[in-house]
Amino acid sequence: MKYKYIILGAGPAGLTLANVLKQNNENNFLLLEKESECGGLCRSKVIDDAYLDIGGGHFLDADNVEVCDFLFNFMHEDEWNKFDRISKIELDSEYINHPIEANIWQLSQKLQIEYLKSIAIAGCNLNKPKPEKFVEWIYWKLGEKIANDYMIPYNQKMFGEELNDLGTYWLEKLPNVSFDETLLSCLNKKAYGKEPGHTRFYYPKEYGYGEIWNRMGENIANNLLLNKKVTKLNILDKSIVTDDEKYEFESIISTIPWISFEEIIGAPDSIVDSIKKLKISSTIIEYINQNIDTNAHWIYYPSLTKKYHRILLRKNFLPNSKGYWTETNKNRFDYNTNNFYYENEYTYPLNTIEKPIIMNNLLNYMKKYNVYGLGRWGEHIHYNSDKVVKLAMDLGKKLLK
Numbered sequence: 001m002k003y004k005y006i007i008l009g010a011g012p013a014g015l016t017l018a019n020v021l022k023q024n025n026e027n028n029f030l031l032l033e034k035e036s037e038c039g040g041l042c043r044s045k046v047i048d049d050a051y052l053d054i055g056g057g058h059f060l061d062a063d064n065v066e067v068c069d070f071l072f073n074f075m076h077e078d079e080w081n082k083f084d085r086i087s088k089i090e091l092d093s094e095y096i097n098h099p100i101e102a103n104i105w106q107l108s109q110k111l112q113i114e115y116l117k118s119i120a121i122a123g124c125n126l127n128k129p130k131p132e133k134f135v136e137w138i139y140w141k142l143g144e145k146i147a148n149d150y151m152i153p154y155n156q157k158m159f160g161e162e163l164n165d166l167g168t169y170w171l172e173k174l175p176n177v178s179f180d181e182t183l184l185s186c187l188n189k190k191a192y193g194k195e196p197g198h199t200r201f202y203y204p205k206e207y208g209y210g211e212i213w214n215r216m217g218e219n220i221a222n223n224l225l226l227n228k229k230v231t232k233l234n235i236l237d238k239s240i241v242t243d244d245e246k247y248e249f250e251s252i253i254s255t256i257p258w259i260s261f262e263e264i265i266g267a268p269d270s271i272v273d274s275i276k277k278l279k280i281s282s283t284i285i286e287y288i289n290q291n292i293d294t295n296a297h298w299i300y301y302p303s304l305t306k307k308y309h310r311i312l313l314r315k316n317f318l319p320n321s322k323g324y325w326t327e328t329n330k331n332r333f334d335y336n337t338n339n340f341y342y343e344n345e346y347t348y349p350l351n352t353i354e355k356p357i358i359m360n361n362l363l364n365y366m367k368k369y370n371v372y373g374l375g376r377w378g379e380h381i382h383y384n385s386d387k388v389v390k391l392a393m394d395l396g397k398k399l400l401k
């Protein structure tokens with residue numbers, strides 16, 4: 001069983017690449033997926049008569065037009081609702097819009113003064129050098145009060161103890177609001193500064209976010225094998241092994257976590273050992289059959305009194321649904337529940353300080369053997385789905401040249 005291309009993992013990255021190959025009349029490929037269905041972290045299940053995204057809250061960034069146009073080939077634009085994002089943060093029992101720096105004006109005057117003072121004397125506004133650790137960067141960027149009330153506890157809840165290992169090279173993902181913009185927003189009572197991701201987003205009208213990936217899987221069904229967990233990669237004889245088969249390839253595109261291979265044969269110890277240093281976090285999604293009176297699509301909860309860090313109010317983005325679901329770091333989750341919950345072992349590839357060097361060496365080494373890392377896990381970067389679709393579209397074009 002030899003294939004020109006073997007793709008590992010039928011999440012958005014693997015499915016996009018497979019469909020790009022097929023669209024270009026390249027049928028000599030095989031897509032292997034360990035689960036019984038496609039979609040990866042973007043899957044949905046029907047819970048309490050409506051769809052719930054079992055990998056967390058998932059929205060399609062409407063500003064990524066090229067990717068939306070590609071995806072609408074599989075699920076027409078008419079099948080999606082378009083929203084302007086409403087996301088809130090609970091702070092000291094008050095709710096304000098995200099991001100905090102642009103919306104301090106929504107708080108009581110007492111908190112506004114405290115938070116403005118916090119930013120005014122933060123390191124970045126006193127010309128202190130930018131730190132290399134994320135935790136120190138939070139204090140440097142937003143000052144003690146905002147760090148202690150919001151950013152530190154929120155990120156601790158989300159990332160757990162690994163928070164102290166995170167670097168700062170990935171921070172373009174976070175909102176960037178200058179102190180001047182924060183002041184302007186308080187004076188004019190409206191948000192200023194760079195908009196956060198998903199400011200405008202699509203969500204399916206009648207399904208969960210998982211539907212689009214199911215359809216992409218159906219489109220390449222003849223080249224797809226489900227329930228096939230890949231365990232070993234041999235870069236010397238160009239083969240991979242699942243629980244019950246061995247497959248040979250000319251090129252392999254892996255979208256699965258590098259740390260999930262039981263064995264990688266043919267790579268030097270330095271590469272194999274460095275993979276063990278890559279870190280991840282795990283998240284549990286729990287469904288709560290209650291309605292909360294808010295128009296928010298989702299709410300962030302920094303308070304340590306709540307186990308979860310975010311809730312998703314599906315009634316506000318999925319018609320005819322009720323209830324909400326929570327996202328909780330696995331280490332904080334209370335398993336003593338009768339509610340539906342779903343455990344995602346691989347949720348966030350963590351941006352540890354040493355990660356860029358590990359990944360750079362790993363991917364450059366593997367490329368020499370026509371082994372490519374693609375997507376959230378292939379590159380170990382917490383990309384959103386639109387970004388991995390774009391990367392897979394680009395890689396597909398490159399491979400087909």
Ligand SMILES: Cc1cc2nc3c(=O)[nH]c(=O)nc-3n(C[C@H](O)[C@H](O)[C@H](O)COP(=O)(O)OP(=O)(O)OC[C@H]3O[C@@H](n4cnc5c(N)ncnc54)[C@H](O)[C@@H]3O)c2cc1C
Nearest residue numbers: 009011012013034040041056058059230375376383384385
């Ligand atoms: C809480 C949360 C919220 C998010 N919100 C958004 C959002 O609002 N919008 C957005 O665009 N993105 C969002 N994302 C990001 C989105 O989930 C990812 O960008 C996307 O799923 C990445 O696709 P992927 O194919 O790279 O990886 P995955 O979706 O993780 O797919 C990898 C696939 O590989 C399979 N696999 C793993 N190991 C093996 C193995 N050994 N053998 C065979 N198969 C294997 C898995 O089962 C999976 O199907 C969110 C992510 C999280 C965790």
